[in-house]
Amino acid sequence: SQQGEEDPQALSIQEGENATMNCSYKTSINNLQWYRQNSGRGLVHLILIRSNEREKHSGRLRVTLDTSKKSSSLLITASRAADTASYFCATDATTGGFKTIFGAGTRLFVKA
Amino acid sequence: DGGITQSPKYLFRKEGQNVTLSCEQNLNHDAMYWYRQDPGQGLRLIYYSQIVNDFQKGDIAEGYSVSREKKESFPLTVTSAQKNPTAFYLCASRWGQAGYGYTFGSGTRLTVV
Numbered sequence: 001s002q003q004g005e006e007d008p009q010a011l012s013i014q015e016g017e018n019a020t021m022n023c024s025y026k027t028s029i030n031n032l033q034w035y036r037q038n039s040g041r042g043l044v045h046l047i048l049i050r051s052n053e054r055e056k057h058s059g060r061l062r063v064t065l066d067t068s069k070k071s072s073s074l075l076i077t078a079s080r081a082a083d084t085a086s087y088f089c090a091t092d093a094t095t096g097g098f099k100t101i102f103g104a105g106t107r108l109f110v111k112a
Numbered sequence: 113d114g115g116i117t118q119s120p121k122y123l124f125r126k127e128g129q130n131v132t133l134s135c136e137q138n139l140n141h142d143a144m145y146w147y148r149q150d151p152g153q154g155l156r157l158i159y160y161s162q163i164v165n166d167f168q169k170g171d172i173a174e175g176y177s178v179s180r181e182k183k184e185s186f187p188l189t190v191t192s193a194q195k196n197p198t199a200f201y202l203c204a205s206r207w208g209q210a211g212y213g214y215t216f217g218s219g220t221r222l223t224v225v
Binding site for chain 2: 031090
């Protein structure tokens with residue numbers, strides 16, 4: 001079954017609000033990555049958090065990782081209309097050789 | 113600026129035709145990948161290559177072929193054996209096999225007509 005699963009599938013908020021997206025996974029991981037995809041475009045790497053890290057920040061982004069619960073969250077603070085996109089988590093497993101699993105994504109819509 | 117260039121942006125394929133999608137990177141990355149994206153789904157790995165003249169099948173390799181004759185280039189051929197090729201195809205690269213984020217191209221949308 002799919003390793004990375006995002007929740008919620010879709011999220012609609014007002015500009016200025018915070019947006020939180022969650023990702024769950026099933027096996028031990030080396031790292032977890034978050035990506036953003038605008039409609040019809042490629043994915044853009046946002047942030048990578050390693051299995052021995054618990055929190056990471058990049059500008060308005062905050063990522064947390066809880067390996068005991070096999071989950072991660074992406075928080076976008078003070079959202080803007082330009083943040084409207086799909087957000088994907090991806091995990092690199094520690095076993096089974098190379099394997100990156102992408103979730104199905106959360107579609108975020110920020111209303112101006 | 114370094115990056116990945118995919119071409120064409122849109123491609124139409126007739127039944128029974130082979131088509132080739134181009135992917136070029138100037139990031140000096142060793143590893144390159146092809147992913148397929150269908151609406152509402154995550155990315156699925158078609159093929160990957162960690163070094164020139166070597167590549168491995170991913171989860172959905174049937175009906176596809178690749179080559180890696182140069183470090184910078186990793187073209188994907190969608191053959192007539194691929195029965196449902198309509199999808200968005202993404203090429204990506206990164207340092208090494210794992211532990212780093214991917215850089216993606218802007219994608220090729222393939223439609224069967």
